[in-house]
Amino acid sequence: MIRLLALSGSLRARSSNGALLEAAALLAPAGMRIEPFAGIGALPHFNPDLEAGALPDAVRALRERVGAADGLLISCPEYARGIPGSFKNALDWLVGGPEFPGKPVALFNASPRASDAQTALRLVLRTMSGRVVEEASLTVPLLAAGLDGEAIAAQAGIAAAIVASLQAFARAIPAPE
Template identity: 55%
Template sequence: MTFRTISILALSGSLRAASYNTRLLHAVARLAPAGVDIAVYQGLGALPLFNPDLALTELPAVVALQQAVAAADGILIASPEYAHGVSGVMKNALDWLVGSEQFPGKPVALLNASPRATHAQAALVEILNTMSARIVSQASIALPLLGSGLDQDGIVQHATLGTILRDAIAAFAAAIQTPECALIGAAFPVK
């Protein structure tokens, strides 16, 4: 039997250099099991503000994002909460993906570096449901990283956090491989 590598695209809703959500995504990429490749996307800051009047063929940053999403088996999103809402960076990226033919039905898992970011997570679930994403609830978690001082290495080496993240990615990979068995919903457990 031949096994295919599962490709997951990770999107951070923060452009901040010291973002805990971005650190979390890089840590998860390092913790991914064999056969799962997680690539943290670097191009969200290059996206122009969403304007449906612009021709996509003239927007290389938008085309690159849409191609990366199309090539991925699943999408992993970690985004901060700003003023009880989704970050502008994440909302802008999702707006550019609304018309994408490849996004509907795409498995999505949500991670967050702060259990207090409930408003943004609820808004993300609403947006993603509207976009016909397949949210994998058992792989969507919030971790208490905000203010922890943990960098990417610290997250990877932390016994409890590492285990939680490995379990979440394993659940996400399983849901991608067997979509009929995935529990889909808006649950967002705090660890």
Template identity: 70%
Template sequence: MLERFGPSMPKILTLCGSLRAASSNRTLLRAAEKIAPVGVVFEHFEGLGDLPHFNPDIEAGPLPAPVADLRARVDAADAILISCPEYARGIPGSFKNGLDWLVGGHELPGKPVALFNASPRASDAQAALRLVLTTMSARVVDEAHIAVALLAGNREADAVATDPELRPILERGLAALLAVIEPPQSG
């Protein structure tokens, strides 16, 4: 699969919807990186908590540094991999705020996006994410959507990546995302 990319390997930006350091969603994203084929580049955006509250008036002038950083990373990525918790049957406010900062930019439309879910019970947030992302013209890759139950245990990414039941699910979701990334055009 990767030979179609030549020397330019696909770059996946991960966005974790949780601000918790020990988030099961962050663990899921790190586990995906560990099982990725050699050559796939992962970048983890960790600045969600640094974003100011969304204000469209700010977009008229220079963007705050954390917002400019987020947009630049989304723009440079070939695909986005999101894992987000559900709070009160919806998207956490801090994560929705991050998505709102992308609405006025050119970076997200058409970009392939996969939704990984660390709790199969969090279906309302996943549905809300799908609605928001499609409204923003992201290319939500349904075949890449996975849901696994990580909430029951406090596991490390290595343990998730090597778990005989979880690894094939992660591989399937990641393969579906990689399959829709367009190789770079030559010349």
């Protein structure tokens, strides 16, 4: 079973990015499970001094979930031509631990206009030694569509693209030893 951890870069309850990840979970092929991580908004501001002692519970939970996942599925909006601060904060908390380096990552994008954030995100993830799987990454036009995960999964063209991306991601993830 391939276990993917879904990380939305948006804290909005009804974000297009979150809905895209929900659709992916609904469309996951047999042998793949996609689990959401909803704790990004609970993370404290990154402070390297906090890594010297016991990690805050929210940080520990993030690192444990990332470590247990076979890959990360990230969907992140663009704010002011960059990565939202809350999501960058989450990534900063992963830098000091052993859980992230080498982790396969697929980037889903809910808006073709969000190209600057995607470029910045790729740079950050590669700097952190993540392995961005380009053939599994996907951009779909969902901006302002107001669709939930089920409605996205019901759109044949988008659903087919999501399934193809997830299948490509599965091929890029090494089999467990």
